[in-house]
Amino acid sequence: MSRRSNEEPDHLLYQGGHVESKAVHSDVEAAPGRSEPPSDQNLDHEYSIPSTIKFTWLGTYFFFSLLLTLYNKLVLGMFHFPWLLTFLHASFASMGTFAMMQTGYFKMSRLGRREHLALVAFSALFTANIAVSNLSLAMVSVPFYQTMRMLCPIFTILIYRSWYGRTYSYMTYLSLVPLIIGAAMTTAGEMTFTDAGFLLTIFGVVLAAVKTVVTNRFMTGSLALPPVEFLMRMSPLAALQALACATATGEVAGFRELITSGQVSLPSSIASLTGNGFLALLLNISSFNTNKLAGALTMTVCGNLKQCLTVLLGIFLFNVSVDLLNGAGMAVTMVGAGIYSKAELDTKKRKQQTQYQPLNQSSR
DSSP: OOOOTTOOOOOOOOGGGOOOOHHHHHHHHHSTTOOOOSSOTTTTGGGGSOHHHHHHHHHHHHHHHHHHHHHHHHTSTTOOOHHHHHHHHHHHHHHHHHHHHHTTSOOOOOOOHHHHHHHHHHHHHHHHHHHHHHHHHTTBOHHHHHHHHTTHHHHHHHHIIIIIOOOOOHHHHHHHHHHHHHHHHHTOOOOOBOHHHHHHHHHHHHHHHHHHHHHHHHHHSSSOOOHHHHHHHHHHHHHHHHHHHHHHTTHHHHHHHHHHTTSSOHHHHHHHHHHHHHHHHHHHHHHHHHHHHHOHHHHHHHHHHHHHHHHHHHHHHSOOOOOHHHHHHHHHHHHHHHHHHHHHHHHHHHHHHHHTOOOOOOOO
């Protein structure tokens, strides 16, 4: 969850949206530790979700994402401790989801040893993604970093095609062209990078795509964990790893020195960080639910669209100046988003018609 210029955290049960059958859950509990089935079970889970529910969660995700961007810009502009901020977000996610469990919002599933090891591995992937992002940002310019991140939908598709054998419609592939080019135009700027920075940035994009896909598979595959439970199980591990990284990189000592120097007020700092952590909790919940209901590819597409909306928001609220290239990029991205939405709706309609063909009735 590196905090960067105009960048969002790399994020972390909606009971009504949890549509797996009881048979799936009972089967999982009866056979904990089983491997992922070889078939494409639930790969098309997002096409079974009503569009109103999907778009509602997408809207919620965008709302909290942009709100947290504004909060960081206005309140935490001087907080340059990305690992501590990651620790804060993961800690609030852990405490918030634990409180939800205690109030009866969801119940814990019974997992086997293999599932627990998978969660530990995922938390390590989560931390590695942040570490690579932080390292690459020190070697490349922010515009170059943001431009390369626009390739995340491409790597997401490659993962699904190579690992799961999943294909998409021709229009879905076509829509990625304006989505990627337009988002890159929106964030265009001085492109500087080193060879090592280039390789690390590409590696970070691949890790981000893998993280998004794996998150989706935890919630829609054979395990089918509810989003809030998955967040609760993963966040304490991520918090401990982030705290260890913050200590190793000197952020804990630096934050202590900042407080003792008197440059910031401790009560106001606690209040600001508490508000940030609470917003991050809401964003993480909406992000995990959106990933489950809308799909991993849609999440990466939303990442491109979010960059454009962030720039657009900055124009009105912070008088950010954009040139013709940036403005045209926002328009191209919006066109790509419209094509992608139309392509996904058509795919959903086609799959539903294929699955539920009416039976031919013989005349009497």
